[in-house]
Amino acid sequence: MHALVFNGPRDIRYETYPDPELRGANSAIIKVRACSICGSDLHMYHGAHIGNTQYDEDTPHFCVGHEFIGEIVEAGADVHGFKVGDKVLAAGGTGCGMCSQCLTGHPHRCHESTAFGLGQKLEGGQAQFVNVPNADATLLSTDGLTDEQSLLLTDGMATAYFGLTRSDPRPGGTVAVVGLGPIGIMGVELAFALGAARVFAIDPVQSRRDMAAALGAEVFAPGPDLVPQIMQATGGAGAQSVFEASGAKGAINSVLPLVARGGSASFIGIPEPDDTLPLPLIIFKNVTVRGGICDVQNMWPHLVPLIQSGRIEASGLFSHRFDLSEGTEAYRLFDSREEGVIKLKIDVS
Known part of the structure; x- marks a missing residue:
């Protein structure tokens, strides 16, 4: 063959x-x-x-x-x-x-x-x-x-559902999706289907942000202004649920600063051995963190x-x-x- x-x-x-x-x-x-x-x-x-x-x-x-x-x-x-x-x-x-x-x-x-x-x-x-x-x-x-x-x-669709639901999206809640490859785009659509009121979609590529915007998301490019922009959009609270759908080091590092106090973060991107998360942010913001390979x-x-x-x-x-x-x-x-x-x-x- x-x-x-x-x-x-x-x-x-x-x-x-x-x-x-x-x-x-x-x-x-x-x-x-x-x-x-x-x-x-x-x-x-x-x-x-x-x-x-x-x-x-x-x-x-x-x-x-x-x-x-x-x-x-x-x-x-x-x-x-x-x-x-x-x-x-x-x-x-x-x-x-x-x-x-x-x-x-x-x-x-x-x-x-x-x-x-x-x-x-x-x-x-x-x-x-x-x-x-x-x-x-x-x-x-x-x-x-x-x-x-x-x-x-x-x-891809299964992983999007797995990752999104492990970030505990709530009806009427706020969800941020970090990384708008196919899994992230599907995560945006699924977030709305599961009742999210607002979805923030983050990616450096304009065409991918445009796809998320067409689904109803509020779109942002990564960078030093990202966290202040999300905080302004949420009245200083942050996103209740953050779904990391990329695996890129920058995407992983951006997640915890975006999460609201008492919120949840879900990681499904394949990490490198030296990828880490800041424990103080997890502890002092009472963030629930989940990661895993989709069943x-x-x-x-x-x-x-x-x-x-x-x-x-x-x-x-x-x-x-x-x-x-x-x-x-x-x-x-x-x-x-x-x-x-x-x-x-x-x-x-």
Whole structure:
């Protein structure tokens, strides 16, 4: 098959790669129809850290990507919820499917849990085919969903809901979203859907601020005037809920000064090992701080009804479209954060 393969920092290549095989009776092989690049993929692309893994020239090559949709072409004997021919999307990561955590609906707590496309342990889906272990708990039917909605449900929309709700948004309350990539933009829309009266949206890129403004947000650029502007807008109180959706060091550092006393802050961006938070601000402002990796599958029961009822649209996020053979350029463009670049759809044939 053909796939996008990590060959080192800023070196993603379209190459011939071994076809996947079923790795267990609870696995399925997916023929990929479309895939996308996530902001967390850029940590790998930059040669930075994800968890304890440092990505550099010596990292063994692997197939990348954890956002993909397609059709089941082979299923193991222990796959009971799906069959060959089903159109599905896959959560961005999964567990073994056999431990107590997996069997009770918490595969993200499994000791074997990992994301697709971060190493050879679980090859990614920016490829013509991919093996999906723990298929019954990892896949979701795409019936009634568009390709774009399905791709967002693999990770980005789920992570936006996870991160936003962990900042304790209140009906009639104030929410600040720091970082307006696809997850941040969806966070803005979700904040209004969950009852926020005012949403402050913060990003250095004008086109992204324009998208947030079109959803009803009050938009700001980062910089030395940001905190005074938010304080003025809130009568000196600050935002009750702050959702950090970037992972950039500047974004992380901006969060706690924006939070109101007794408010909540949620972090979902992938940090570098030296990223820290100022404990005095947390203590003396009585701020609740949460961070974590989204358990994608557990967000689907909340999000699919919101999509199907029209409560959220998540429209206009796919700004560019590529073929799999153009994956090198797709990564370059996504990394550039050029005006107008939001999210990329990669078609696979």
